[in-house]
Amino acid sequence: MTTLSxxxxxxxxxxxxxxxxxxxxxxxxxxxxxxNLFSSKxxxxxxxxxxxxxxxxxxxxLSWTIIDATWSFSSHPxxxxxxxxxxxxxxxxxxxxxxxxxxQELLWRxxxxxxxxxGVCVLTALRVLQTKLLITLxxxxxxxxxxxxxGGMGIETVEQSLWGxxxxxxxxxxxxxxxxxxxxILLALGRRSSMVVVKxxxxxxxxxxxxxxxxxxxxxxxxxxxxxxPQGMSINNLLRVQIGIILFxxxxxxxxxxxxxxxxxxxxxxxxSSLGLKNWTITCFIVLPQALRHVIPSxxxxxxxxFKDTSLVIxxxxxxxxxxxxxxxxxxxxxxxxxxAYVFCALIYWIICFSMSQYGKSIEHHNQx
Amino acid sequence: MNQLNNPIIEITNLxxxxxxxxxxxxxxxxxxxxxxxxxxxxxxxxxxxxxxCINRIEEHQKGKIIVAGTELTGKMKNIADVRREVGMVFQxxxxxxxxxxxxNLTLAPAWILKMPQxxxxxxxxxxxxxxxxxxxxxxxxxxxSGGQQQRVAIARxxxxxxxxxxxxxxxxxxxxxxxxxxxxxxxxxxxxGMTMCVVTHEMGFAKQxxxxxxxMDQGEIVEENHPDKFFISPxxxxxxQFLSQII
Numbered sequence: 001m002t003t004l005s006x007x008x009x010x011x012x013x014x015x016x017x018x019x020x021x022x023x024x025x026x027x028x029x030x031x032x033x034x035x036n037l038f039s040s041k042x043x044x045x046x047x048x049x050x051x052x053x054x055x056x057x058x059x060x061x062l063s064w065t066i067i068d069a070t071w072s073f074s075s076h077p078x079x080x081x082x083x084x085x086x087x088x089x090x091x092x093x094x095x096x097x098x099x100x101x102x103x104q105e106l107l108w109r110x111x112x113x114x115x116x117x118x119g120v121c122v123l124t125a126l127r128v129l130q131t132k133l134l135i136t137l138x139x140x141x142x143x144x145x146x147x148x149x150x151g152g153m154g155i156e157t158v159e160q161s162l163w164g165x166x167x168x169x170x171x172x173x174x175x176x177x178x179x180x181x182x183x184x185i186l187l188a189l190g191r192r193s194s195m196v197v198v199k200x201x202x203x204x205x206x207x208x209x210x211x212x213x214x215x216x217x218x219x220x221x222x223x224x225x226x227x228x229x230p231q232g233m234s235i236n237n238l239l240r241v242q243i244g245i246i247l248f249x250x251x252x253x254x255x256x257x258x259x260x261x262x263x264x265x266x267x268x269x270x271x272x273s274s275l276g277l278k279n280w281t282i283t284c285f286i287v288l289p290q291a292l293r294h295v296i297p298s299x300x301x302x303x304x305x306x307f308k309d310t311s312l313v314i315x316x317x318x319x320x321x322x323x324x325x326x327x328x329x330x331x332x333x334x335x336x337x338x339x340x341a342y343v344f345c346a347l348i349y350w351i352i353c354f355s356m357s358q359y360g361k362s363i364e365h366h367n368q369x
Numbered sequence: 370m371n372q373l374n375n376p377i378i379e380i381t382n383l384x385x386x387x388x389x390x391x392x393x394x395x396x397x398x399x400x401x402x403x404x405x406x407x408x409x410x411x412x413x414x415x416x417x418x419x420x421x422c423i424n425r426i427e428e429h430q431k432g433k434i435i436v437a438g439t440e441l442t443g444k445m446k447n448i449a450d451v452r453r454e455v456g457m458v459f460q461x462x463x464x465x466x467x468x469x470x471x472x473n474l475t476l477a478p479a480w481i482l483k484m485p486q487x488x489x490x491x492x493x494x495x496x497x498x499x500x501x502x503x504x505x506x507x508x509x510x511x512x513x514s515g516g517q518q519q520r521v522a523i524a525r526x527x528x529x530x531x532x533x534x535x536x537x538x539x540x541x542x543x544x545x546x547x548x549x550x551x552x553x554x555x556x557x558x559x560x561x562g563m564t565m566c567v568v569t570h571e572m573g574f575a576k577q578x579x580x581x582x583x584x585m586d587q588g589e590i591v592e593e594n595h596p597d598k599f600f601i602s603p604x605x606x607x608x609x610q611f612l613s614q615i616i
Contacts, residue, residue, distance in 0.1 A: 270426050271463035271522075275477040276452035276529060285476065289467050 065343070077334060089337040090344050093328040097344075100164020100319055106156065110167055113148050117141070117174070125359055127366070139182075142175050160238045164319040166348065172320070173307040176245040180306070181299075183246065184253025185292075189283065191258055202254070209251035214309055217244045222316040241313050249306045256298045260291030300360030304353045321345065375402040377533060377564055378423060383432035385418060392418050394588040396432070400533075405565045407575040407596075410585035411611060416568045419585070420535045423566065424455040437532055453481070456526030460538040462518040464510035470497070470521050471506045474528050481529065496524040500554050516547030520554050534558065536567040572616060576600060584608045 025034060037047045068084025078086035090097070099110045120141060123129055129137065149167070151157040163171075190202035209217070221244035222237055229235070264287050272282040292299070314323040322345060328334070329341040376399045383396040392415045400406055408416045421427040422434060425441050425448050434441045437454040441447060464473050474493035478484040484492070497503045500520040510518055519539060526534060536555065540548040552574050559565060559578045569575065575582055575596060582599045584592040584607075592599070592608045600616075603609050 265463075267459060267461055267463040268465065271457075271459060272465070274424055274426060274452060274455075274457040275525070276449055276481050277477060278449075278480075281480050285480075286465055290465075293467065 085340050085343070086337055087340065089328075089334055089340050092334070093324075093331075093341075096165060096328060097321065097324050098165045099167045100324060101162040102158060102164075102167070103162065106158060109148050109151075109158075113145050113167075116148075117145060117170070125355075125362075138178055142178060145171075146175075160236060163238070165324045166321040168313075168318065169307070169310050169321040170352075172242060172245055172310045172313065173303075175242060176249050176306050176310070177303050179246045180249035180253050183250035185257050185288065187250060187254035188257035188261060191254065192261055206251045206254050209247055210255070214245075214248050214312055215315060217248050218312060218316050220244070237316070238318065241316060241318060245306070245310065245313075248309075249302065252305075253299065253302055256295050256302055257291060259298070260293075260295035261287065263294045264290055296360060296363050300357060300363075304356050307353060307356070308349065321348065376400065377402045377437055378566075379433070379435045380423075381433045383419075383422065383429055383434060385415075385422065385427065385429045385431075392588050393422070393429070396590060398583065398590065398593075400564060400566060402532075402564055403562050404580045405559050405578050406567070406581050406583060407579040408566065408568045408583045408585060409570060409572075409575065409611075410591075413587075414585040415588040416585045417537050420457075420537055420566055420568055423533075423535055424452050424457055426457070453529055454532045455535060456529060456531035456533070457535040458519070458522050458526050458537065458539050460541050462510075462515070462522045462542070464518055464522055464525070466510050469507055469509060470502075470513070473510065473521060474525050477525075477529050492528065493524070496527050497521070499527070499557075500524045514547060515543045516550045519543065519547075519551045523551075523554055523558075533564045533566070536565065536569065538568050538570070540569065540571055570615060572600070572612075584611065586611070 025031060038044045064084050066084075068082060070078040070082050070084065070086045070088050072088055073091050074088055075092060076088075078088050095104075095107075099107070102110055120137060124134060124138075147153070147155075149158065149163065149171070150160070187202050187206055190198050191206065193199045193202070218241055221240040225235070225240055268286055268290070269282055272286045273279075277286075310320055311322040313320050314326070319327060325341045325345040329338045378398075378400040380396055380398045383393055384391070385393040396419060398406075408419065410416050418427055422429050422441075423436060429441075436451045439447050439450045439454075441451055464470075465476070468476065471490060471493050474496060475484075475486065475489040478489040478492060479486060494503060494506065497506055500523055502517055502520050502524070505513055505517060505521070510521065513521065523534075523539075539555065540551050543551060548571065552571060555565070555567070556574075556578055567575075567579075579596045582594055582596050583590050584594075584599070584603075584605075586607055592603060592605050594604065599608070600612065603612065
């Protein structure tokens with residue numbers, strides 16, 4: 001269609017073309033398959049190789065763990081004609097695996113502790129609390145929970161040699177994380193201090209701890225330390241091990257945090273001091289919040305590593321989760337169930353560690369705690 | 370008002386070294402209340418270092434700096450007193466990226482003046498209105514344009530109600546079309562009677578608002594002149610050479 005303009009020149013009218021549907025093979029399931037699994041010859045080959053691998057491994061795995069497995073709650077060993085896993089073993093040992101030799105009649109205490117601890121974890125993951133409140137809550141959480149497990153002040157005391165299992169592992173890890181993050185931050189700040197004495201002291205602590213394996217530190221804590229302590233003074237074994245873990249972890253966290261501190265430009269500090277803010281205010285409200293945000297991925301990585309490292313306490317005689325798994329597998333009444341024990345152990349460790357790293361990911365995503 | 374009787378910054382025989390490098394050589398200058406001083410000069414001439422000495426972001430080794438009656442020495446109290454009277458705006462804005470615009474402004478009044486949160490926020494909103502940016506109060510600095518960020522930085526510096534404002538190349542990091550909005554805010558401040566010391570290459574701005582222009586080269590103040598004379602008949606050949614290069 002054409003019209004005549006004032007000047008007598010023909011002006012063409014632009015008519016947009018209607019949208020056509022995309023070709024079938026580029027959208028939907030077929031499109032996805034084509035784009036992601038069969039985009040090239042090598043990709044197709046890898047897809048088939050992976051399918052073959054799954055076909056070979058998945059069915060036997062499923063039949064062992066689920067289909068042919070024994071799921072009954074009985075106190076007798078599983079019938080030998082069943083080829084699958086004997087989960088009865090885990091059911092029977094469940095209490096020991098979770099809380100160690102903690103007295104049966106006082107079991108409500110670890111259960112209540114677990115409910116409170118789990119509740120705080122859920123609150124944290126759902127981000128319903130303000131950052132400030134959340135940090136305070138976590139910082140003070142160990143005290144009442146420790147009191148609940150340990151007893152005292154009118155409540156029956158449970159000896160620490162009876163503690164064990166997953167309760168001990170998570171306890172050591174949680175207190176380790178809660179204490180070593182502030183300590184690590186202090187060490188990192190100290191390492192960047194302009195005061196030579198503070199700086200050298202912090203470098204000395206960090207480097208000497210990082211230069212030693214955790215096992216050595218645990219041995220030192222449980223065997224060497226009592227020798228150095230004055231006669232008559234004693235700190236119990238669990239506390240010594242906990243201190244060892246905190247020191248070890250804080251040295252690593254200090255280095256992680258230092259990396260974050262280095263990413264903060266001098267301009268931020270200058271801008272803050274030109275406003276007249278004092279040094280500690282600048283550190284707490286300008287430098288640290290930004291620095292910690294930079295290092296969330298590696299900080300979460302350290303926490304996951306610390307949780308797994310707690311399994312080393314077995315060498316100084318504490319029966320944590322892994323220790324209990326090992327002890328249960330060696331029970332003369334239940335011999336031959338090592339596979340069940342270690343698969344269960346790996347699953348529990350994986351669930352906890354994976355949750356931690358997912359939480360870390362969500363912090364990065366939301367850019368808040 | 371006789372400005373000459375009212376010195377608010379007095380610098381005498383100021384010398385500063387970075388390691389062995391002599392950055393500021395025997396600087397003498399006086400700024401009076403309500404005056405607007407523009408400092409210009411080639412890069413590396415020490416102009417930024419000079420104004421950074423005025424609120425002791427840089428430490429000087431020799432000489433005397435008196436700001437609003439307080440001498441800058443190593444004493445923490447003196448430094449705090451001076452910083453309370455002096456606001457500063459930087460080339461790279463340096464807003465706190467993890468805080469909202471409003472929180473950037475309320476931080477100092479809340480922590481130093483112990484102002485209640487609500488009052489601090491009212492003050493912040495008044496200042497944001499002054500730099501015409503109230504609608505951005507709840508955004509993060511990263512969501513703002515360069516010009517807007519610099520205006521927020523000016524508002525942040527004004528939050529402590531300073532007697533003197535220092536500007537360290539406030540428009541050098543901005544896109545050309547944003548320079549004007551920032552300069553307009555600074556001009557408005559000048560109009561309101563704020564004492565200011567501005568390091569800048571914006572010669573048009575200098576011509577319009579400065580009471581005096583200082584030209585620095587190699588750590589020295591080469592020429593100090595009234596803007597009318599500075600551009601038309603500078604006293605020194607070095608000034609002339611500099612001006613011919615930038616205009």
